[in-house]
Amino acid sequence: MSITLLILMFLQGCTWLLTPNVKTALLQLEQGAYKLDPSHTSVIFKVSHLNLSTYVGRFNEMDASLEFDPKNIEKTRLTALVKTASIDVNNQSLEESLTGSSWFDAEKFPEATLRTISVEETETANQFIFNAELTLLGVSKTVALTSTFNGGAYNLLTGYYTLGFTAVGEISRSDFGMDQYIPMVGDTVAIEVYAEFLKQ
Secondary structure (H helix, E strand, O other): OOHHHHHHHHHHHHHHHHOOOOEOOHHHOOOEEEEEOHHHOEEEEEEEEOOOEEEEEEEOOEEEEEEEOOOOHHHOEEEEEEEHHHEEOOOHHHHHHHOOOOOOOOOOOOEEEEEEEEEEEOOOOOEEEEEEEEEEOOEEEEEEEEEEEEEEEEEOOOOEEEEEEEEEEEEEHHHHOOOOOOOOEEEEEEEEEEEEEEEO
16 A cells, blocks of 8 residues: 555544544533634625626625533623724725725724624524614714624634534615615625634
8 A cells, every 4th residue: 555545544533533523412512701713703884886796805804702501692792893994805006995994994993893782592403683782984874794603612723612603684774874876886785704613
């Protein structure tokens, strides 16, 4: 048997050993304080462009903390922020425009923040409505995020028990004073968050 084949077999075995045993039932998940793992998190936004396509962007710098109690889910609390200057639309000149005073005004308002107000159950397992206050451009509005706990497991690679989390929702950007080019650029902005949280 060749050395290469032996190495491949060893690596395959390691991959299997390092894949966590994810528990998906809500009551199997561990209660506690969690911190965002930004290297395994995506904050994405989508907006209509000319009614022809959906324009997609993301933010690359964010932070969040989660107080999680699967037995008393209404006590769960999430606080989060994104650095508005970290907007990424794969177009440097447009990014410079978006961080300027006509849009996100990142120098004056460097962060958009979100904190939960209440949590409501839905009819779908592990899925809840997070009613939260979003502050953007100095304006605070209540938003609803459909949030799902995907499961939890101990991650041998990081040494932390980890929760997988997804949240989706919509805002009207004009509610926050960002009303340029409507309807050429849509008013409704879809938000998608895919995240992992590390138990502290």
